[in-house]
Amino acid sequence: xxxxxxxxxxxxxxxxxxxxxxxxxxxxxxxxxxxxxxxxxxxxxxxxxxxxxxxxxxxxxxxxxxxxxxxxxxxxxxxxxxxxxxxxxxxxxxxxxxxxxxxxxxxxxxxxxxxxxxxxxxxxxxxxxxxxxxxxxxxxxxxxxxxxxxxxxxxxxxxxxxxxxxxxxxxxxxxxxxxxxxxxxxxxxxxxxxxxxxxxxxxxxxxxxxxxxxxxxxxxxxxxxxxxxxxxxxxxxxxxxxxxxxxxxxxxxxxxxxxxxxxxxxxxxxxxxxxxxxxxxxxxxxxxxxxxxxxxxxxxxxxxxxxxxxxxxxxxxxxxxxxxxxxxxxxxxxxxxxxxxxxxxxxxxxxxxxxxxxxxxxxxxxxxxxxxxxxxxxxxxxxxxxxx
Amino acid sequence: xxxxxxxxxxxxxxxxxxxxxxxxxxxxxxxxxxxxxxxxxxxxxxxxxxxxxxxxxxxxxxxxxxxxxxxxxxxxxxxxxxxxxxxxxxxxxxxxxxxxxxxxxxxxxxxxxxxxxxxxxxxxxxxxxxxxxxxxxxxxxxxxxxxxxxxxxxxxxxxxxxxxxxxxxxxxxxxxxxxxxxxxxxxxxxxxxxxxxxxxxxxxxxxxxxxxxxxxxxxxxxxxxxxxxxxxxxxxxxxxxxxxxxxxxxxxxxxxxxxxxxxxxxxxxxxxxxxxxxxxxxxxxxxxxxxxxxxx
Numbered sequence: 001x002x003x004x005x006x007x008x009x010x011x012x013x014x015x016x017x018x019x020x021x022x023x024x025x026x027x028x029x030x031x032x033x034x035x036x037x038x039x040x041x042x043x044x045x046x047x048x049x050x051x052x053x054x055x056x057x058x059x060x061x062x063x064x065x066x067x068x069x070x071x072x073x074x075x076x077x078x079x080x081x082x083x084x085x086x087x088x089x090x091x092x093x094x095x096x097x098x099x100x101x102x103x104x105x106x107x108x109x110x111x112x113x114x115x116x117x118x119x120x121x122x123x124x125x126x127x128x129x130x131x132x133x134x135x136x137x138x139x140x141x142x143x144x145x146x147x148x149x150x151x152x153x154x155x156x157x158x159x160x161x162x163x164x165x166x167x168x169x170x171x172x173x174x175x176x177x178x179x180x181x182x183x184x185x186x187x188x189x190x191x192x193x194x195x196x197x198x199x200x201x202x203x204x205x206x207x208x209x210x211x212x213x214x215x216x217x218x219x220x221x222x223x224x225x226x227x228x229x230x231x232x233x234x235x236x237x238x239x240x241x242x243x244x245x246x247x248x249x250x251x252x253x254x255x256x257x258x259x260x261x262x263x264x265x266x267x268x269x270x271x272x273x274x275x276x277x278x279x280x281x282x283x284x285x286x287x288x289x290x291x292x293x294x295x296x297x298x299x300x301x302x303x304x305x306x307x308x309x310x311x312x313x314x315x316x317x318x319x320x321x322x323x324x325x326x327x328x329x330x331x332x333x334x335x336x337x338x339x340x341x342x343x344x345x346x347x348x349x350x351x352x353x354x355x356x357x358x359x360x361x362x363x364x365x366x367x368x369x370x371x372x373x374x375x376x377x378x379x380x381x382x383x384x385x386x387x388x
Numbered sequence: 389x390x391x392x393x394x395x396x397x398x399x400x401x402x403x404x405x406x407x408x409x410x411x412x413x414x415x416x417x418x419x420x421x422x423x424x425x426x427x428x429x430x431x432x433x434x435x436x437x438x439x440x441x442x443x444x445x446x447x448x449x450x451x452x453x454x455x456x457x458x459x460x461x462x463x464x465x466x467x468x469x470x471x472x473x474x475x476x477x478x479x480x481x482x483x484x485x486x487x488x489x490x491x492x493x494x495x496x497x498x499x500x501x502x503x504x505x506x507x508x509x510x511x512x513x514x515x516x517x518x519x520x521x522x523x524x525x526x527x528x529x530x531x532x533x534x535x536x537x538x539x540x541x542x543x544x545x546x547x548x549x550x551x552x553x554x555x556x557x558x559x560x561x562x563x564x565x566x567x568x569x570x571x572x573x574x575x576x577x578x579x580x581x582x583x584x585x586x587x588x589x590x591x592x593x594x595x596x597x598x599x600x601x602x603x604x605x606x607x608x609x610x611x612x613x614x615x616x617x618x619x620x621x622x623x624x625x626x627x628x629x630x631x632x633x634x635x636x637x638x639x640x641x642x643x644x645x646x647x648x649x650x651x652x653x654x655x656x657x658x659x660x661x662x663x664x665x666x667x668x669x670x671x672x673x674x675x676x677x678x679x680x681x682x683x684x
Contacts, residue, residue, distance in 0.1 A: 062479050119665065122672040125479060126423050130617050131668050133610075134661030145652030272486060279483055322498065329494040336487030340480055341472055 024193055028186040029178065036185040037257060038301045043192035044253040046293035049277040050203045050286055051246020056275070057284030058207050059239040060219030061120065064271040065132035068139035069109045069244040071266035073251025074158075075143065075150055076105030078261065081159035091156045092148055098161045102252050109248025110241045117237035136268050143263035155262030158255040160184065161191060168256070185257075192253055196290070199246060203286040206242070215239055216284075273297075276332045280339050282346020291347050295335075300328035394521045395643040396636060401527035403635025404534035408589035409612030410619065410627040411541065412582035417621045418558040419578035425485040426465060427586060429492035432606035434458035434587025435507060435594050436496055439601045442508035450508065455587040462583025466576055497603040505601040513596045530592035537588065538628060541581070545624060550577055558622065611638070611657075614664035620677025629675060634660045 028036060052066050080101035082093030096104070116135065123131055143150045150156060161168040168187040175182040206212055214235050217225035226232050255261050277296045281288025303310065303324035310324075322330070339346055409431060416424045424430075438454035445453065465488060473481045514525035545551040556564040557574045565571050586609075593608055594601045611634065619630025641648065642656035673679045 060479075062482070119669060123668060124672070126417075126482065126621065127617060127668065127672065127674075129479070129482065130423065130613055131665060133613065134665045137658050137661045138665070141652055141654065141658040144654065272490065275483060275486060276490075279487075326494050326498050329490055333487050333490030333494065336490070337469060337484055340484045340487065341469065344480070 025190075028182070028189050029180050033183075033185050034305065036189055038298055040185065040188055040192050040253070040257040041301070042294040042297045043196045044250045044257065045274075045277060045297035046196055046290040047199045047253065048247050048250030048274055049281065049289035049293035050199050051243040051250070052274050053278040053281070053284055053286065053289040054203060054207060054215075054246070055239050055243035057278060057282075057289075058212055058219065059215040059236065061236065061239060062125065062129035063132045063240075063243070064129060064268065064275065065116070065135040065139075066243075066247050066274045067266045067268065067270035068135045069113060069247035070251040070254065070270065071139055071143060071263075072109045072112050072244075073105050073248025074255040074261050074266075075156075075251075076108040076248065077101050077252040077255050078156050078158050079149055080104045082156065083159070090148070091151045093159075098159060099163055101159070102161070102249075105252050106245050106248040109251070110245040113240040113242075113244025113247075114237060116244075117233075117240055120240050121233045121236050133268065133271075136266075136271055140263055140267055143266065150263065153263065155260055157260050158258065160259075161188070161256050163191075188256055191256075195249060195253060199249065200286060200290065203246075203289075207284070207286060211235070211238070273332075276336050280332070280335050280346060282339075285346060288346045295347075296332050299331055300325055303328045303331075390520050391643065392640075394523075395639045397518070397521055397523055398527065398643075399636030399639030400632060401523060401531045401635070402639055403615075403632035404531045404538075405527075405589055405592045405631075406612045406615045406635055407538060407628045407631035408534050408585045408592075409609055410615040410631045411538065411624065412585045412589070413612065413616040414619075414621060414624055414627040415554075415578045415582045415585075417616075418624075419554055419575045420466075420470070420481075422470065422485065423482045423621075424582070425482065426489040426492055427582070427612075428606035428609040429489050429496060430458050430462055430465075430583055430586040431590040431593065431609040432496050432601075432603075433461055433492065433590075434583075435590035435601045435605055436500060436505070438587070438591060439505035439507050439594075442506075447508045447510055451587070451591060454590070455584045458587035458590075459580040459583040462579040462586070463576055466579040471572065471575075493606055496606070500601065500603045503602070504599050507591060507594050507601055509591065509595045511595060524596050526592065526595035527597075530595075533588065533592070537585065541585075542624060550574070554578060611660045614660040618664045618667040618674050620674030622678055623674070623676035626674055626676030634663060637663050 027039065031039070048066060048070055051069075052063065055061050055063055077098075078093070080094050080096045081098045082091065083095045084093055085091055094101075119131060120128055144153060146152075168191065169184050175187075180186070207215075214225065214230045217228060217230055218232055218235055222232050225235075254265075258265075273296055277292035278289050279292070280295060281290070281292030307324045409427065412427055412430075413424060416422060416427075434454040434457065437457045438450045441453050442450035465485075469484060469488060470481060473484050509526060511525040511529055515522040516525045516528050545554065553564070553569045553574050554577070556567065556569055557571055561571060589609070589612075590601075590605070594605055598605075598608075612631065615631040615634040616627050617630070618633065619626025619628070637659045638656055641659040645653070645655055648655065667675065671677075
């Protein structure tokens with residue numbers, strides 16, 4: 001214990017984490033519902049982005065199919081937890097307890113990822129990226145047409161979450177802590193935090209541990225990895241499965257926050273947003289994915305909310321000028337290009353570049369000193385040479 | 389049977405439109421190893437430029453302006469952004485083009501808004517009749533123009549100095565550079581040509597039977613992606629064959645949608661991707677693509 005305390009001043013990061021957690025845990029007590037909802041969307045995005053950064057950043061498999069797996073998670077949860085309903089929009093459902101539905105939905109996403117592996121294992125680099133676009137379009141087509149399960153164009157409602165009889169709704173049971181009424185968003189907030197924490201720590205352990213090293217080896221050279229004893233096909237399939245499960249979990253949370261899901265939300269645009277998150281955060285960085293997820297998902301909502309006070313924005317529907325949604329798209333399109341041009345390691349790497357400059361200047365020939373130019377993690381594929 | 393042949397002919401003519409776009413992907417990929425995700429936006433840019441200048445200039449001069457404009461835009465993308473990320477992994481550069489596409493598509497969507505612009509083509513909604521079969525005149529024109537352009541490109545690719553330089557650069561960039569071929573210049577030429585083809589493709593993508601230039605036209609251009617992929621990304625012939633297959637598949641699945649309604653409504657939009665996935669399952673490098681061998 002005393003050793004731990006002694007190491008504290010040298011480890012301000014530890015304090016930073018405590019501060020982040022205290023703020024996150026107390027947030028429902030002082031934030032209004034707009035911020036809670038935006039925060040929950042950010043949590044969902046962060047979970048999905050962690051999954052994609054493992055796949056694209058660590059394993060080097062470019063995927064634009066993430067939106068499809070998010071949709072599988074979201075609709076899977078609604079189907080497993082939902083009740084059978086007949087009437088104008090009749091949808092079927094199994095009516096399972098929400099926790100089990102959540103686990104099953106995540107498993108279903110993972111299964112879809114695994115089923116995709118015969119294709120993903122055979123295709124190299126760029127072919128894989130474009131084949132994955134196909135999955136998004138085909139998936140959306142199914143969502144629109146399989147109306148018995150998905151509700152078709154109009155979508156379907158998501159069953160509220162409940163845990164051991166405690167329901168994550170506004171009233172059942174009515175709850176108020178320290179004078180703050182705890183309604184659905186406040187309750188979901190803690191569920192979201194727990195899921196993000198789980199996703200983060202699992203992701204860190206995965207990428208820092210043996211599987212992460214194996215995947216990085218596959219990314220850098222499949223042949224070299226195979227020579228080292230890495231089962232390349234299996235690891236690629238596993239990367240897809242894990243990443244899809246993350247996407248599924250992100251989808252479940254998204255469904256819970258939205259209350260109602262429609263196929264429109266799960267198009268190519270969502271996949272591109274996920275890609276933007278991990279590029280802005282720095283490919284392969286779990287923390288970067290969380291930061292990128294928060295940035296990309298919150299930006300449009302913030303621009304929307306403050307369009308009155310931001311002088312360069314027009315009112316939505318005004319017809320001229322830049323609308324908030326468009327401004328947000330400009331911002332993250334520019335962010336992708338700028339990050340790739342000037343800061344290939346993403347947001348996280350900028351911090352790493354600044355830090356050594358602040359402490360005493362490292363001598364170049366001291367191998368233990370952190371290098372000012374942190375090696376950029378970029379997607380790189382085995383340099384395959386074509387031979388006749 | 390009549391319906392089948394009519395749909396087939398329409399599909400071929402649509403395929404030639406896709407071929408112009410797919411060829412753009414292939415040229416850029418061959419010369420710079422980049423998949424240009426911003427291609428759809430370049431197509432939309434060309435069409436928008438033509439639609440907004442044709443009132444004052446007339447159709448043909450407007451097309452020239454659009455073609456030149458798109459070529460310049462593509463060249464600028466290469467010079468300002470993509471040349472700087474050269475040397476990084478090809479996929480990083482590809483992701484950069486996605487960022488560019490977001491910027492361009494947002495700006496064009498903002499300018500076009502909810503409007504549907506008329507491209508001002510002389511064919512309007514005329515139908516050319518071949519015996520019992522009717523094909524929109526615009527599509528016939530598309531096929532003729534595409535065949536001429538594709539023929540010219542392939543001849544240039546085969547015989548001109550630039551074509552030889554480009555093939556050499558694609559085969560082995562380092563050796564080509566040692567032989568005195570200026571790779572940046574070859575790449576710049578490739579981007580320009582792809583941009584020009586994109587504008588021509590944009591014209592025919594927005595003539596009859598499609599309503600006109602709207603903000604979704606860039607997305608329609610994405611259908612050329614599967615065409616380029618299933619033909620094989622580094623094969624010029626593959627791009628054309630792939631585009632024709634996609635064109636026919638789209639036309640047939642659209643025309644017979646009542647018969648195959650169990651597959652769902654709006655199948656026409658997903659057909660290219662279904663065909664692509666099926667082909668890739670059997671041939672991972674496309675129909676004519678170079679199979680990548682790993683040398684240790």
